[in-house]
Amino acid sequence: MMRTPEEERIFHALSQIKTPACDLSGVVEQAGGRRRARRRPGRPLAAAAVLCALLTIGAAAVGISGAWRYFAPSLPQNAVETVGVSQTAGDYTLTVVDAVADDSNIMLLLALRRADGGLIDPEASLNTASMHLNLEIEAEKGAGSHGLLGRQLSQDGTTIYLLFDTSYVTDQPSTLVNQTLTLAADGVAVQLRDENGQYIFRSEAPVSLAPLAEAEIPDSSQSGGTIREIIRAAAAQAVRIPLPMSDQFPALAVLGAAVTEDGLSLVTSSGRFASGDLVCTDILCDTLTDTRTGTRYACAGGNGATLEDGTQAMVWSFQDCPLTAEDLPYLELEVVYTMDRILSDQPFSLTFTVGQSSGISIPIEEPLELDGLTLHPAELRLSPLELRVFFADEHEAAFSLYQEGTAPVLHLADGTEIATRWGGGRYLGDDTLPSVAFQVEDADGERLFIDPGQVVSITFGNLEIPVEH
Numbered sequence: 001m002m003r004t005p006e007e008e009r010i011f012h013a014l015s016q017i018k019t020p021a022c023d024l025s026g027v028v029e030q031a032g033g034r035r036r037a038r039r040r041p042g043r044p045l046a047a048a049a050v051l052c053a054l055l056t057i058g059a060a061a062v063g064i065s066g067a068w069r070y071f072a073p074s075l076p077q078n079a080v081e082t083v084g085v086s087q088t089a090g091d092y093t094l095t096v097v098d099a100v101a102d103d104s105n106i107m108l109l110l111a112l113r114r115a116d117g118g119l120i121d122p123e124a125s126l127n128t129a130s131m132h133l134n135l136e137i138e139a140e141k142g143a144g145s146h147g148l149l150g151r152q153l154s155q156d157g158t159t160i161y162l163l164f165d166t167s168y169v170t171d172q173p174s175t176l177v178n179q180t181l182t183l184a185a186d187g188v189a190v191q192l193r194d195e196n197g198q199y200i201f202r203s204e205a206p207v208s209l210a211p212l213a214e215a216e217i218p219d220s221s222q223s224g225g226t227i228r229e230i231i232r233a234a235a236a237q238a239v240r241i242p243l244p245m246s247d248q249f250p251a252l253a254v255l256g257a258a259v260t261e262d263g264l265s266l267v268t269s270s271g272r273f274a275s276g277d278l279v280c281t282d283i284l285c286d287t288l289t290d291t292r293t294g295t296r297y298a299c300a301g302g303n304g305a306t307l308e309d310g311t312q313a314m315v316w317s318f319q320d321c322p323l324t325a326e327d328l329p330y331l332e333l334e335v336v337y338t339m340d341r342i343l344s345d346q347p348f349s350l351t352f353t354v355g356q357s358s359g360i361s362i363p364i365e366e367p368l369e370l371d372g373l374t375l376h377p378a379e380l381r382l383s384p385l386e387l388r389v390f391f392a393d394e395h396e397a398a399f400s401l402y403q404e405g406t407a408p409v410l411h412l413a414d415g416t417e418i419a420t421r422w423g424g425g426r427y428l429g430d431d432t433l434p435s436v437a438f439q440v441e442d443a444d445g446e447r448l449f450i451d452p453g454q455v456v457s458i459t460f461g462n463l464e465i466p467v468e469h
Helices: 007-016 063-073 226-234 325-330 395-399
Strands: 057-058 079-090 090-102 105-114 133-136 144-153 159-168 181-185 188-191 252-262 263-269 272-276 278-291 295-305 311-317 331-343 348-352 360-363 368-370 373-375 376-384 386-391 409-414 417-427 435-440 455-460 463-466
Touching: 007 395, 057 133, 063 105, 063 144, 063 159, 079 348, 090 181, 090 348, 105 181, 133 144, 133 159, 133 395, 226 263, 226 311, 252 311, 252 325, 295 325, 295 409, 325 331, 373 395, 376 455, 386 395, 395 417, 395 435
Parallel strands: none
Antiparallel strands: 057 079, 079 090, 090 105, 105 159, 133 181, 144 159, 181 348, 188 331, 252 263, 263 311, 272 278, 278 295, 278 331, 295 311, 360 376, 368 373, 376 386, 386 435, 409 417, 409 455, 417 435, 455 463
């Protein structure tokens, strides 16, 4: 989804917010340690899946797998496996229609409907600010990444098709085929947008900060106080300024101000709050305005902390802001909310397996000779989802392919040559090999899904790698 310039600015500000640590995966996943060429065998399954006894899993409706045309018209049909697992939770039915899998990637075609067969809200989603969609594997695994690649409303308005893509950074097991998988979703919601289509809800009126004029504003710019200390000092000011949606979310308010190493900063309450069918998951102190001059200062970011009593709060700073505590009587704050309208809070949990891999593995014995660099590829895995090469080298050397720019070229049976592009590196540490993924795109940068059965050879630098079927 392309963002407008304004949405990009808000997204950048939100990305600077620091809250308690969570598990994120980057382009290059790394778990440290030195490379070892020996790889461990797969481990047994770690635990059994737990399903909600009140929800029923049954056979899915057939004949809808043609929805792949919305998302991946180049996908070879022989790579698609029918899953056909469906579950009704509350007023909605979720179906895992089809899957395409290789050793570490799975792409799922999902269908979301109303249980009564009626028209579905076109904005209904399983992946919003308050609702999350995950694919879990019972076997031991490392970090993973996932996301929705697309959504499409059916022509009759009753079904939303979703393309869900998951990549596991794992060497245990060596393949995801025939492993127990569970697709878990918190529920169904609509993420609210503003009048410009941005996934935020902007308050109609600014908040005057004049009530802070009589407060004693703490200065930690030199002492470098912690976030918790700044929040405690602000709370001691005994000033509470309601935010524009205080009728729905009274717990959200401006708690005080402080001078920090980032200049004049504001402290607000934080957390997840519900009101009727609305859920607010975040607020952003978007803009600080000096009413004397009209000068506006955009949010630079925020830092959050949880106090001993469980209170959550944020400390917000503003870009290139020269204002001081003396200016507070003349300042106004604009706030934006991240909010969902909940359609159903009944969770889904669908368990299934994928019995076929769309990929092939090719051992490589010759070194890859590049300009001033020699690498030792050990194995190449090719599927419609990606091309991945494992190296018996240190991960820094393998990842240097990104700077070098060398990528494999696929040669098809009809004489077509298709170049690939860098798709990211992975390294899990001891007992694993670093690997580099490459993806296939057309001339317009659109992702292609190539049938490995049509590939007769692959060139990679000096290597000519035949593909036997």
